Amino acid sequence: KEYEYILTSKPDPNVTLITLNRPKALNALSNGLFHELNHALARAELDNDVGAVVLTGSEKAFAAGADIKEMKDKEFADVYGQNFLSHWTQITEMKKPVIAAVSGYALGGGCELAMMCDIILASPTAKFGQPEINLGIIPGAGGTQRLTRAVGKSKAMEIVLTGRNITAQEAEAWGLVSKVVGEGEGQVVKEALEMAKTIASKGRLSVMAAKEGVNAAYELSLHEGLHFERRLFQSLFATKDQKEGTTGMGAFAEKRKAQFTNQ
Ligand code: HXC
Numbered sequence: 088k089e090y091e092y093i094l095t096s097k098p099d100p101n102v103t104l105i106t107l108n109r110p111k112a113l114n115a116l117s118n119g120l121f122h123e124l125n126h127a128l129a130r131a132e133l134d135n136d137v138g139a140v141v142l143t144g145s146e147k148a149f150a151a152g153a154d155i156k157e158m159k160d161k162e163f164a165d166v167y168g169q170n171f172l173s174h175w176t177q178i179t180e181m182k183k184p185v186i187a188a189v190s191g192y193a194l195g196g197g198c199e200l201a202m203m204c205d206i207i208l209a210s211p212t213a214k215f216g217q218p219e220i221n222l223g224i225i226p227g228a229g230g231t232q233r234l235t236r237a238v239g240k241s242k243a244m245e246i247v248l249t250g251r252n253i254t255a256q257e258a259e260a261w262g263l264v265s266k267v268v269g270e271g272e273g274q275v276v277k278e279a280l281e282m283a284k285t286i287a288s289k290g291r292l293s294v295m296a297a298k299e300g301v302n303a304a305y306e307l308s309l310h311e312g313l314h315f316e317r318r319l320f321q322s323l324f325a326t327k328d329q330k331e332g333t334t335g336m337g338a339f340a341e342k343r344k345a346q347f348t349n350q
Contacts, residue, residue, distance in 0.1 A: 092120035095127050098280055099289035102240050103131040104184065107144040113151035116145045116175075116196045116258055118298060120154075126179045127347065132181055135349075139160040139312025140181070141279045143188040144197075145259035146212070150196030155222070172196075178203045179345060182295045186288055189213045189264070194252065199228040206282070206299060207264040209255040216252035236262045236305060290328035291349035296320075326350060 089095075094106040105127050107114040108268070114120075123285050124142075131140045144150055153172070163172065179183060187204035194216045201207050201215070209215075217230040225231065226247060235243040238261040247255060258264045268278045286294060296319045301317050327350040331337045338345035 088128070090123045091128060092117065093123045095130075097137070098289070099284050100136055100232075101138045102280060102283040103127070103134070103137050103140045105140060105142050106130075106277070107150055109141055110145055110147075112154065113148035113192060114197070115152060115154040115156075116150050116200065117154040117157050117350050120173055126176060128178055128181060128185075132183055137183065138289070138291055140185045141188055141276065141283050141285035142178075142185055142200075143190070143279065144193075144278050145191065146210075147191040148197070149187070149189040149191060149193040149213070150172075150197030151192045151201055152218070153227075159292075172227055175200070176203070182201070182296055183291075184283075184294060186283055188275045189215075189255075190275055192216075192252075194218055195226065195230070196228055197206045199226060199233070201231050201261060202229055202263075205301075205305040206276050207258075208279045208282070209264040209267050209269055211270050213255040213257050213258065213264070213267075215246075215255075215258050215304040216250065217247045218250040220250040220251070220305065221250060234263070237261075290326070290332065290347035292322055292328060292344075293327050294324060 092109050094108045096104050098104050105124065107120065109115060109117070109120060114183045128140065130135050165171065184205045184206070187201040187207045189201055189207060190212055192208040192214050193201050195218055198215045198217055207300060215235065219226050221231065230246060231243070233245065242261055255264065255267045259267045268275045300316045300319050304312050328347045331347060332345045333339055
């Protein structure tokens with residue numbers, strides 16, 4: 088077996104599915120798990136056939152947080168000296184889109200991992216939360232930052248300060264997740280794979296540019312962001328996919344589906 092803590096597959100030639108697989112620990116995010124996840128992500132990023140990735144857990148837990156048992160005896164010198172958790176952010180460096188398909192618990196680092204993905208789909212059983220406050224710590228991988236940007240200050244404060252879990256329905260109403268799918272085992276993964284397939288059918292370069300543009304909205308002023316967007320937009324006119332998609336000799340004019348070559 089290639090990995091110990093995750094499973095990988097390609098349910099579609101153009102989509103990688105990564106499943107967190109530490110069922111006995113509710114997918115607690117251990118060091119070993121993260122190394123494997125990073126390895127699988129890097130492989131998907133390099134695979135020319137792959138246009139999108141789906142990250143999921145089990146029905147009971149997407150991930151119940153950082154591995155508390157691994158973390159509990161660490162001292163400041165350990166966590167600071169070894170820059171604890173710095174390898175958690177590799178997923179945010181992906182150019183290809185990553186969809187989180189969340190069932191059950193997405194708590195602490197699990198919620199933060201979902202928020203590092205580009206789109207979150209939730210099953211009706213999903214529960215999101217930042218319970219770190221109950222452990223005498225605070226979120227350390229985006230729970231005070233990405234969550235605040237996603238749901239605003241008041242709701243982020245409530246979640247982070249009380250440590251209570253929110254339901255899938257609340258998460259959708261608050262804009263944390265893009266959709267709560269219908270009931271049924273496996274439904275959230277099924278819909279995430281469909282969405283990933285749709286994204287993978289588009290031109291790879293324009294998908295990457297679009298993702299870069301949306302992410303820039305979190306970093307830049309509106310003026311700079313719009314400038315960056317326009318430059319990205321203009322740059323796509325250097326691609327074959329733009330010619331195929333929009334020009335007189337391309338798919339739109341000929342009323343057919345575009346055949347993108349990712350060039
Ligand atoms: C290590 C964990 C774990 C975790 C669950 N387990 N969460 N182990 N780290 N985060 C283990 C349990 O110890 C138990 O192992 C097994 O998984 C099943 O869990 P139970 O508690 O028996 O299940 P249940 O009663 O259904 O309760 C589910 C739960 C609860 C509500 C999700 O497990 C829970 O509260 N977990 C901790 C959630 C949490 O605090 N997450 C934040 C972590 S801090 P055994 O061996 O006993 O069977 C964090 C910081 C990140 O994420 C900051 C930087 C990124």
